Amino acid sequence: MAAGSDDGPTDRDEVRRHPLGNLWRLRSYLRPHALEFALLMLAGLAATGAGIAVPLVAQRVVDGPIARQDPTGLYRLAGLALLLGLAEAALIFIRRWVQTSSSVAMEAAIRDDVYAHLQRLPASFHDRWPSGQLLSRITSDLSVLRRFLSFGVLFLVLNVVTYLVVVVLLVRLHPVLGVLVATSAVPLFLIARRFGRHYHTASRRMQDQQGDVATLVEETAQGLRTMKAYGRGPQLAARFAAGTRALHDTGVDKGRLLARTAALLDMVPNLTLGVVLVAGAAAVSTGRLTIGQLVAFVSLQLMLIWPVQSLGWIIANGQEAATAADRIQEVLDTAPAIVDAPGAIAVPRSAVRGRLHFDAVTFRYPGTTAAVLRGVDLVVEPGETVAVVGATGSGKSTLLSLVPRLHDVGSGRIALDGHDLRDLRLDSLRGLVGMAFEEPTLFSMSVWENLTLGRPDAGADEVRAALTLARAEFAYDLPWGLQTRLGEQGLSLSGGQRQRLALARAVLVRPAVLVLDDPLSALDVHTEALVESALRRVLRDLTALLVVHRPSTIALADRVALLEHGRISAVGTHTDLLATVPAYRALLSAEPAGPPSPRRAVGPTPGGSPLVHS
Numbered sequence: 001m002a003a004g005s006d007d008g009p010t011d012r013d014e015v016r017r018h019p020l021g022n023l024w025r026l027r028s029y030l031r032p033h034a035l036e037f038a039l040l041m042l043a044g045l046a047a048t049g050a051g052i053a054v055p056l057v058a059q060r061v062v063d064g065p066i067a068r069q070d071p072t073g074l075y076r077l078a079g080l081a082l083l084l085g086l087a088e089a090a091l092i093f094i095r096r097w098v099q100t101s102s103s104v105a106m107e108a109a110i111r112d113d114v115y116a117h118l119q120r121l122p123a124s125f126h127d128r129w130p131s132g133q134l135l136s137r138i139t140s141d142l143s144v145l146r147r148f149l150s151f152g153v154l155f156l157v158l159n160v161v162t163y164l165v166v167v168v169l170l171v172r173l174h175p176v177l178g179v180l181v182a183t184s185a186v187p188l189f190l191i192a193r194r195f196g197r198h199y200h201t202a203s204r205r206m207q208d209q210q211g212d213v214a215t216l217v218e219e220t221a222q223g224l225r226t227m228k229a230y231g232r233g234p235q236l237a238a239r240f241a242a243g244t245r246a247l248h249d250t251g252v253d254k255g256r257l258l259a260r261t262a263a264l265l266d267m268v269p270n271l272t273l274g275v276v277l278v279a280g281a282a283a284v285s286t287g288r289l290t291i292g293q294l295v296a297f298v299s300l301q302l303m304l305i306w307p308v309q310s311l312g313w314i315i316a317n318g319q320e321a322a323t324a325a326d327r328i329q330e331v332l333d334t335a336p337a338i339v340d341a342p343g344a345i346a347v348p349r350s351a352v353r354g355r356l357h358f359d360a361v362t363f364r365y366p367g368t369t370a371a372v373l374r375g376v377d378l379v380v381e382p383g384e385t386v387a388v389v390g391a392t393g394s395g396k397s398t399l400l401s402l403v404p405r406l407h408d409v410g411s412g413r414i415a416l417d418g419h420d421l422r423d424l425r426l427d428s429l430r431g432l433v434g435m436a437f438e439e440p441t442l443f444s445m446s447v448w449e450n451l452t453l454g455r456p457d458a459g460a461d462e463v464r465a466a467l468t469l470a471r472a473e474f475a476y477d478l479p480w481g482l483q484t485r486l487g488e489q490g491l492s493l494s495g496g497q498r499q500r501l502a503l504a505r506a507v508l509v510r511p512a513v514l515v516l517d518d519p520l521s522a523l524d525v526h527t528e529a530l531v532e533s534a535l536r537r538v539l540r541d542l543t544a545l546l547v548v549h550r551p552s553t554i555a556l557a558d559r560v561a562l563l564e565h566g567r568i569s570a571v572g573t574h575t576d577l578l579a580t581v582p583a584y585r586a587l588l589s590a591e592p593a594g595p596p597s598p599r600r601a602v603g604p605t606p607g608g609s610p611l612v613h614s
């Protein structure tokens with residue numbers, strides 16, 4: 001994916017040209033822990049040194065006290081070997097202790113940054129990225145990175161150092177055999193390089209598939225009711241099984257690739273060991289090598305087996321970490337499209353009159369070709385309530401979402417009291433605009449926290465007033481009153497209850513402009529009438545833009561704007577539009593536009609039957 005765009009996740013099989021580049025770009029997270037890393041590296045190197053010294057002590061034991069039958073010398077060297085063993089154990093403990101805290105802290109720092117970045121990204125980004133993909137990036141990808149930062153990098157360094165030091169010692173003990181062991185690095189390097197290339201592709205595929213599976217689980221959990229109602233369980237299960245099968249197959253491919261490589265990697269040091277044993281025994285028999293030296297040589301060589309064996313794992317871990325870094329950078333590289341302009345100003349609520357002016361506004365969703373809005377002109381005067389009416393899919397919700405800048409206009413401008421919305425600071429704008437949607441989102445936190453989302457400083461009286469206004473006093477009767485924690489997405493409440501809480505939340509902000517996207521659709525006729533009468537009082541003091549689908553709600557508006565073909569084709573009072581605009585009349589009666597039929601009564605239907613038929 002190109003940096004800076006908010007297109008969806010990257011093409012599945014695309015292999016990055018520089019898989020390690022994105023890993024390297026995360027180095028800034030290492031900086032605060034540089035000291036800890038230096039310490040654990042030192043402890044690791046010292047432990048490796050202590051481990052390497054043991055075979056050298058063994059050489060002296062065999063060639064010295066054992067050959068000379070000198071028990072005192074033997075005890076001295078045995079004591080030294082014991083001390084070296086203890087030192088190695090203590091150093092390994094220190095290394096692991098430091099390692100855990102620093103890598104977990106780095107993981108948390110990256111996670112916080114990714115989350116904060118996700119918050120800054122516009123609605124269009126979240127429209128296009130499946131939430132499971134984001135979830136898997138912020139959870140499993142970061143765990144992979146932590147494992148690499150805590151184990152992979154360290155063992156890579158320690159193993160390379162061990163290899164080099166041991167090879168130098170081996171060459172000093174027996175140059176020919178030492179060089180033989182050193183040259184075994186060539187096939188090891190070739191095997192590792194080939195493995196790395198293949199493994200990178202497989203890990204990218206697997207990590208993307210994990211995201212797909214997470215998306216399926218999330219969709220199923222959210223759409224459980226719909227799924228059950230339509231009896232779609234088996235189909236969804238089949239879709240899920242296909243996703244997990246793909247994941248399984250990639251996992252098996254990866255595992256087999258690792259197994260094949262591990263076997264090859266294993267073979268190289270074991271073959272060299274065999275050659276060393278035969279050639280070493282011959283050298284001892286001709287007196288060119290002492291038994292002690294042979295013991296030391298073989299013991300040192302055995303120390304290379306683990307670094308070589310672990311090479312496959314380290315490369316695999318490194319490739320997965322590079323892929324994880326890739327996937328995380330894809331999110332971090334997406335520039336937030338809606339940000340404060342340089343010199344953006346904050347306008348205090350008291351200074352806002354509330355004149356909202358849409359001036360030749362156009363809008364097209366990213367990734368689509370047809371514009372939804374094609375030159376919308378509309379003025380909402382301070383204190384006025386305008387209802388936007390139009391056929392389903394005509395762009396009413398889209399138009400409303402431009403006011404708090406959930407999306408930005410393509411061309412034209414929207415001005416609040418003459419200020420282009422893009423010249424206002426986002427936090428200021430969103431403090432001035434209250435919004436409630438048809439599908440209200442409540443969070444899995446307490447009712448109080450949900451209500452005060454836009455006004456954390458609101459007092460109990462203000463919250464009560466907002467709840468009363470929205471006819472949402474039921475919240476006090478919940479088991480723990482306003483402290484009752486809501487289920488995920490507020491699903492423990494009815495649709496109407498959720499809408500009323502969302503309305504109370506929007507009103508509590510004391511907005512200068514209230515934007516309501518059909519917020520009463522889930523209320524029964526009786527409650528709707530109550531909420532409407534309360535809303536009428538609120539709407540008197542502010543500018544409001546409403547999308548309504550029910551005839552009864554349209555009466556809340558001073559004027560109605562008809563949205564057709566991406567433009568406002570008519571504005572006027574409900575009565576005027578009914579009398580003069582056939583398209584409006586047709587919309588209300590759900591009939592094709594044409595001359596009004598003298599026999600058909602048009603207008604708001606008592607009892608609130610749907611105004612706009614979907």
Ligand SMILES: Nc1ncnc2c1ncn2[C@@H]1O[C@H](COP(=O)(O)OP(=O)(O)OP(=O)(O)O)[C@@H](O)[C@H]1O
Nearest residue numbers: 127365368372390391392393394395396397398399
């Ligand atoms: N996130 C999106 N990405 C691409 N296209 C979108 C997106 N959201 C909406 N659209 C398209 O934009 C058009 C207008 O949608 P919008 O939701 O604004 O209509 P609406 O008038 O509010 O509809 P309704 O009355 O059914 O709620 C539709 O054609 C819809 O398919």
